[in-house]
Amino acid sequence: MRHTLPRMVLSRAACYADHPVLREKQAGHYRDIGWEEFVSRWRAHARGLLALSLQPGDRVAIMAPNGPAWAWADLAIMGCGAITVPFYHTDDVASTLSLLRDSEARLLFLWSPVAAGELLAHLDRAPALSRIILLNGQLDDPRVMPLETFLQPPDPELDRQYDERLAAGQADDLASIVYTSGTTGHPKGAMLTHRNFLSNIRACHTLFDISARDTCLSFLPLSHVFERMAGYYMMLRQGATIAYAEGIDSVPVNLREARPTILISVPRLYEKMYARVMDRVLSSPWPKRKLFLATLSLSRHRLRLELAGRPVPAWLKPLAGAARSLLHGKLQEPLGGRLRYFVSGGAPLSKDVAEFFLAAGIPIYEGYGLTETSPVIAANTSRALRPGTVGRPIPGTRVRIAGDGEILAAGPGIFKGYWRRPEETAAALAGGWFHTGDIGAIDADGFLAITDRKKDLIVTASGENVAPQAIETRLKTDKFIANALVCGDRKPFLTALLVPNFDNLIRYARLKNIDFLTTCDLVNHPRVLELLRHRVERLQTGLPGFRQIKRFTLLSRDFSIEHGEITPTLKPRRRVIIDKFAPVIDGMYLAEDHGIHDAGFCIVDTTPPG
Incomplete structure (x- = not known):
């Protein structure tokens, strides 16, 4: 097989010449970019690289927000036979220099003149870097x-060179070195070939209905392999239009403007949508609230019967159909009115949230994968959907569960190894299987469920194994809880750091005449702690005692990328958070009394003292 990603994309240009390929917000309006302009700009970037004497196998980094410039640089790099090394455009100088040094990148496409100025002062720490190509502004x-x-006009010699490089590309050439997000340590560069990406694209295109009629809103960082494969390469292959959001904070506005039919995101977005809808419902007048909840109940009842393969009673079909239509209409308005489905990955999705959107007729297809697997291993689809799981393995990928519960995977999407880390590569690919580091199970129908990261499993002082993600996902379904991190390794019981949903909590405080000036005042107020204590107790109903959190602290701010506590794809860096909040966590274990503690945390009494 001699196919490469650039040749795949070029083959689409002729097929979909009449369709817009990209949409970019300019001067307050979305502008369409057709295939002719797309290819022309791509080749101008390629000529620029060749004019700088880029050689096959050279590494070129991209540090820019999502947009056309990212795609043009990426395709130009790979078409030259070089290797794209994506960085998060929010990375700090120290992180960027570390990755530049590790990858030995020769060139860097950089968006920000400010970041360029900061890097220039330390370029002696990245000696291989010869030039920064500034995509925006001047320096x-x-x-x-x-x-x-940098951009070069048509030139017979440069165009000939590029065409020769394109033709010479092999499927097993390295396409990209993608650094893992570093939730458990220093980032490692996963080496992904054209074959890796193309096999994943081919497998997924047989599972998902995507065509030239579709528009996908792109806002997850393209430096993350999930967005890169599903929201970029996959969309180009199928002729769909990619509309770029102006940023994560602009997504609600851009949804109404771009009117996408497909949305790809991490569970945090869907959890926020669900919480917003339910908050509006629960604060609405009684008749509206009653109607919505009854409608949701009917639609969910039908859904659960269908998912279980049981007959739907004749009386329920028309009622549930009308209920679904009502829910569908309510949800579609803020989403632009055309959304067909969501795709979710990167972290576990709450079963309640998945069922809610499915009951409303806008399914969330949850999948699973890692950087090292290009990325998809398994996915739910319209033909095989089971909320609470990540679906069945995609075509060509084999999955099995090791004796200790770890998920192992094999297939054409598995990476070549870690860049210049042979020992870690050997460990990850031991026995001919990729060791994911995740714990899971496969049910009788072949659906895969993820329990937690192997390294994140908590072993309590009594020897009980606890998967914190499942508890955190449950806690975050509450309207007053935006984020949660469960602790308790080698401790007698579980504790949690909880981040309130401040919008909802502030409304509640004003309604109940709770005096506060700052969020610090709010999270330490006894009435607020008592509110959360009751809600946490209710959320934990039915959980075994060793899986219940006994004490929690409300934090006055969320975990952030800027503080190094979460990755750019919103996954928690547990070790960083636990180390940073160690005094708070230790304090929860030292206190002996019950109820609201004057140190600012709350002791949850699932069996209150008499």
Whole structure:
């Protein structure tokens, strides 16, 4: 097989010439970019790279927000036979220099002139880097080349060279070195070939209905392999239009403007949508609230019967159909009115949230994978859907569960190894299977369920194994809880750091005449702690005692990328958070009394003292 990603994309240009390929917000409006302009700009970038003497196998980094410039740089790099090394555009200088040094990138496509200025002061720590190509703005330094200077007009010799490079590309050539997000340690560069990506794209295109009629809103970082494969390469292959959001905070506005039919995100977005809808419902007048909840109950009842393969009573069909239509209409309005389905990955999705959207006729297809698997291993689809699982393995991928519960995977999407880390590569691919580091199970129908990260499992002082993610996901379904991190390794019981949903909590405080000036005042107020204590107790109903949190602390701010506590895809860096909040966590274990503690945390009495 001699196919490469750039050749795959070029083959689509002729098929979908009349359809817009990208949509970018400019001067307050979305502008369509057709295939002719797309390919022309891509080749101008490629000529620029060749003019800088880029060689096959060279590494070129991209550090930019999602947008056309990212795609043009990426395809130009790979078409030259070089290797794309994506960085998060929010990375700090120290992280960027570390990755530049590790990858030995020769060139860097960089969006921000400010970031360029900061990097220039430390370029001695990345000696292989010869030039920064500035995608936006100007900077007066000979080591920085502005985009307009970099781009090259049509040139017979450069075009001939690029066509030769395109034709010479092999499926097993390295396409990209993608650094893992570093939730459990220092990032490692996963080496992904064209074959890896293409096998994943081919497998997924047989499972998902995507065509030139579709528009996908792109806002997850393209430096993350999930968005890169599903929201970029996959969309180009199928001729769909990619509309770029202006940023994560602009997604609600851009949804109404771009009117996508497909949305790809992490569970946090869907949890927020669900919480917002339920908050509006529960704060609405009694008749509206009663109607919505009855409608949701009917639609969920029918859904659960269908998922279980049981007959739906004749009386329920028309009622549930009308209920679904009502729910569907209510949800579609803020989403632009055309959304057909969501895709979710990167973290576990609450079963309640999945069932809610499915009952409303907008399914969330949850999948599972890792950077090292290009990325999809398994996925729910319209033909095989089971909320609470991540679906069945995709075609060509084999999955089995090791004796200790770890998920092992094999197939054409498995990476070549970690860049210049042979020992870690050997450990990850031991026995011919990729060791995911995740714990899971496969049910009788072949659906895979994820329990937790192997490294995140908590072993309490009594020897009980606890998967914190499942508890955190349950806690985050509450309207007053935006984020949660469960602790308790080698401790006598579980504790949690809880981040309130401040919008809802502030409304509640004002309604109940709770005095506060700051969020610090709010999270330490006895009435607020008592409210959360009752809600946590209710959320834990039915859980075994060793899986219940006994004490929690409300934090006055959320975990953030800026503080290094979460990755750019919103996954918690547990070790960082636990180390940073160690005094708070330790304090919860030292106190002996019950109820609201004057140190600012709450002791949850699932069996209150008499």
